[in-house]
Amino acid sequence: MEGVWVLLTALLLTACAAPGPAEETPVSRQIVAMDTAMTFTVYGEGAAETVQAAVERVQDLETRLSRTEDGSEVSRLNGSAGAPAAVSEETYRLIGAAMELGEEAGGAFDITVAPVVSAWGFTESAFRVPEQAELDELLTHVGPQHIRQNDQRQADGTYLVELDAGTQLDLGGIAKGYASDCLAALFAERSVERGWVSLGGNVLAWGTRPDGAPWRIGIQDPKHPDRQQDLGLVGLEDAFAVTSGSYQRYFEEDGAVYHHIIDPATGYPADSGLVSVTVVAGVERGGETALGSGTMCDAFSTALFIMGEERALDFWRSSGRTFDLILVTEDGRVLVTDGIADRFTPEEGSGYRYETVS
């Protein structure tokens, strides 16, 4: 009789080790869109259909928001500078959100800086250092005062936006964040339990890993941009994280390095003492909306990079928004704000000095 009990106990132990949620196999897909590599990973029932829907959503956004794709709403708007142009309600609201976020950030994020970015060759990967006179002329067309939005909905459901002659819009600094907001809404609508999406420097961590732990998000080490090597991990669950870094796109000329994050105030690559800025904010489950935290993180990662350490931390403390930061400085420090400090694990032997900021 004792043997029967031993047998039952052994069976119970085996059951404990039997494949559980940790064995879930995700559906994962990579694509190139919005000029970056994107990965979509979804677990659970209907994962393949959800991944397909997510890819289609992003591709649809790219078709409408791209500045370089002929026929996109933004291209048509840029092509009609000096006269009102009709855009969809979604594009209209995204332009409005970009202007509001830029204003909050004191102009450090500006969707009209596109012609200046192009003058440096970052749009077509034809890099050059523009003359100061050229930059001065281009900067006269930069600023939200050159955009006029008409809030009267047209009969066909569109809205009118007018740009001053010479002004061009580029939503590239906010479109991927907006896309991640849209995907959070999609995941909520489809009751996705877990997954993650990486849209270039934008990550959406949805739910938890299959073992119940937060997703482990590595922060790219700017010292080794060519290797996929992190300087630390932050554990995230239902959160957005967006990184802007000078190492992501740059060129060298006559011994000087010029990166792609252009300061709208000077027309030059921002020389702020920072090499990367990661902005982290939570997803509001049940309240996922387009133009949410993902959009905010994307805009602020650029703006705070331009601001530099001191202004960025002041902004973090005083903006009234809820988000956290991981700043990497040129002098080898990694600053983690206290809202996520307990979820951040430094990479041993990275050579950085890690500090928690309150």
Add this chain to the structure above:
Amino acid sequence: MRRSPELKPNLWDALTAGVVVVLAVACAAAFWGRGGGTEQLTMVVSIDGAEVERLNLDGGQGQRVYTGNGYTLTAAFSPEGVTVTEADCPTQDCVHSGTIRRGGQSIVCLPGRIIIQLVGGPADRDGPDVIIG
């Protein structure tokens, strides 16, 4: 004086012990093998969102040429990983990406819209799910 119970093992005890040993081994295999990446390291190549090749890297070494959006790259592979050795794209980011060696890593040629990703291989439980930046 009371007699001790009979302690001599019988056939039923031996059978039970054997079953316990078998279950213990199964239990250990299930635990240590869980998500352990027993799958072989495989190179998955997609061009413009469509998978064009899936190659088991344990099969030896060699090279492949892929063309997308008018750009061509050459990828050298071995059981240790994959390296883009040559490309005619303007950025050369794929060439500068070095060698990828673990499941989850990828090399991307943006102009060619070509993605080379590694899947399978030994799992890194303490490593990142994704690197941002």
